[in-house]
Amino acid sequence: MSIVDITQTYPILQDKHLYAQSGLSLVTIYDDNWFVRNDYDILSRGQRDYLQTFFHQQGFQQKTGKVMVCDEVELHFPDPKRVLALSSYFPEMLIPNKKELIAVTPTTFAEALFHQIVASGTDSLDSIKSLIDKCPYNIELLRDISYRTAIEAITKASFDELMRYQQQVIIKKFKRKKAL
Structure with missing residues (x-):
């Protein structure tokens, strides 16, 4: 399988x-x-608007309220869960797909990364820290919603380390950054 690199x-x-x-x-x-x-x-509304503007500049057009398309590539905005503190992750998020992009919150992105870490059998938090460097996420929520899942152990074990790391990143990079 070829590597998908949307970056x-x-x-x-x-x-x-x-x-x-x-x-x-x-x-x-x-x-x-x-x-x-x-x-x-x-x-949030601001996040969706920003993503739509960015991808419109890349040639995407709105197909439906939840899908943008450019040639054969679709960008999906998944339906939100309507229940508090519920995971938005689904296993297909880890399957590289050149024709489908999925817009997610930083917390859902982190959850997918934790599933990827567990599946690979490593315990490196480098990918999570890389996410935090640009898009801090709700570490506490992810720990709570990972209860009785494959990532429960790693989210609990890494909780304190990631909270400290994220706090340092916020102080350095995000102290005065505004919401979208």
């Missing part, structure tokens, strides 16, 4: 608000410094 196809990493990683068909966007505003893990 090479689209200038995502050059944008100060967007983040993606090679091998995943996911894109996420910075929101704000208050990651525990509520327990819904959904893109």
Whole structure:
């Protein structure tokens, strides 16, 4: 299977608000410094608007309220869960797909990365820290919603380390950054 690298196809990493990683068909966007505003893990109106503007500049057109399309590539905005503190992750997020991109919150992106870490049998948090460097996420929410899942152990074990790391990153990079 060839590696999908949306960071090479689209200038995502050059944008100060967007983040993606090679091998995943996911894109996420910075929101704000208050990651525990509520327990819904959904893109805010500002985040959706920003993503739509960015991808429109890359040639995408709105197909439906939840899908943008450019040639054969579709960008999906998944339906939000309507229950508090519920995971938005689904296993297909880890399957590289050159024809489908999925816009997710930083917390859902982190959840996918944790599933990728567990599946690979490593315990490196480098990919999570790379996400935090650009798009901090709700570490506490992810720990709570990972209860009785494959990532429960690693989210609990890494909780303190990631909280400290994220706090340092916020102080350095995000102290005065505004929400979209």
